[in-house]
Amino acid sequence: MTSKEIRELTPAEIDTKVREARERLLQLRLRKHTGQVEKTHELRALRKDIARLLTGATAKKSVKAA
Helix, strand or coil, X not given: CCHHHHHCCCHHHHXXXXXXXXXXXXXXXXXXXXXXXXXXXXXXXXXXXXXXXHHHHHHHHHHHHC
């Protein structure tokens, strides 16, 4: 997910996407520990997506407060 796409989302949509991404990250971590993940780079990409979403949420809050 790109930062441009994140800017177009509402705060409620961002919260939903963060929740979904964290759930997916948890599932990937569990699968990694059991040796079922072939593409381990997905973990890193998912962590970065979560960080982008949280950054976008913070930016929207700061704009709203100002």
